[in-house]
Amino acid sequence: MIRFTGGDWNLAEECAQDAFTQALRKWPADGVPDQPLAWLTTTARRRAIDLIRREALEAAKLPEVAMVEPAPYPDDSDIPDERLELMFTCCHPALNLEAQVALILRCLAGLSTAEIARAFLLPEKTMGQRLFRAKQRIRNAGIPFRVPPAHLLPERLPAVLHVLYLLFNEGYTDPVRARLCAEAIRVARVLAALMPDEPEALGLLSLMLLHDARRAARRDPAGDPVILTDQDRTLWDRPSIDEGAALCERALRRGRAGPFQVQAAIAACHATAPTAGETDWAQIVALYDHLARLEPSPVVDLNRAVAVSMASGPAAALPLVVALAETGRLDDYHLLHATLADLLRRTGRRTEAAESYRRAADLAPTEAERRFLTARLDS
């Protein structure tokens, strides 16, 4: 419909919605047509012609699209699957990140404006305006509706993956918005199916599935977070873990490991260990080494240090975290201080540990984490 209306996203959406409304009215009485998709598309196109003609009549000028009668689609299979085009257009770097996320939820996940507004704790009117402006901008700025050509793909695919992962994390960190995880996985599934030769697309889906599989165990009955090693592994969703681990292997076999694949491999190490004690920490350290080369970041260094402490003991990890703390780059990150505190405590430096626990508790973003850290302080 976007193509048919010459890139008018708002008109395309209005007409598509209209077709669905008509279907809801007619199908229960007349029965579902033989080719429902073709029926919907043809109905939406006719509606678009009507609207364009009406507007053109007022302007006394008929644009090209309104002159021709659209040929009805005879068959559902004639309708091209343009979800990839839609995905890449919604995640075009000329749109701001907030708009990209909202567009993906609207156009690919099919959430209503009200649902998206709820997910981002914004008034529906604000979200409606954001979406309207974003769709208008796509047309006015001349953002193309297409999958980018090969030479642009290496920079554009990561942007799409990033938006989907951001969406997932929005739902992952906040149980109230858990639905976003399911939506992100749904869209990532479509992407992985449509780009089976892009190992990072598979890696992203794998990573999401492996994280999401632990959902039920991530919080105790009181709603407080439970750290990975303390989680009840019988609550983990086995089918998701199996699927995620298999996807990760399939992606890595292509020999083009990217950041999402490596993160998925780390998640798979955790998810497939029968008990916390049997986790292959040496393998995890090696994977973090790899990740640090692909995408250097102080957070990756911190996570690597935690893995080192599990593989080789707190004394081996402490200098790494101390060095990281000295750079000052993660000074406001509560997990740096929490990790430091934990390592100091485990190496018997209790006074310094207490100081770091206090600093971590001060910076902790949620009350539950503050409680956890304060409890550690007293233990």
Next chain:
Amino acid sequence: MKYLMLVCVDPDLVADENDGAPDIEEWFAQIKENHVVGSRTRPGADATTVRVRDRQVLLTDGPYAETKDLMAGFDVIDCADLDEAVAIASKHPMAYRGVIELRPFWPFEED
């Protein structure tokens, strides 16, 4: 689609001789097909601002306050879409040494 490329200086940027920026002739040779018109412009000190208020033409010596002395030139390019416009703008030397703003033309034929 036509775009105005507003070629601007970035007063905060310290020029780096090894920034790999192509020279302007090189740029023009590559994008000739898309180029409609363009020029470097004189600095803001040579600008004249024109207003009509109460049917009186009022002139001010210097640039319009908002634009200060940022604009160094302009080009009009005709492209298939924003991706092509970005590809052209990002090959311009002033994308390395300043900032380029792309403004799509208002499509009068659709009004």
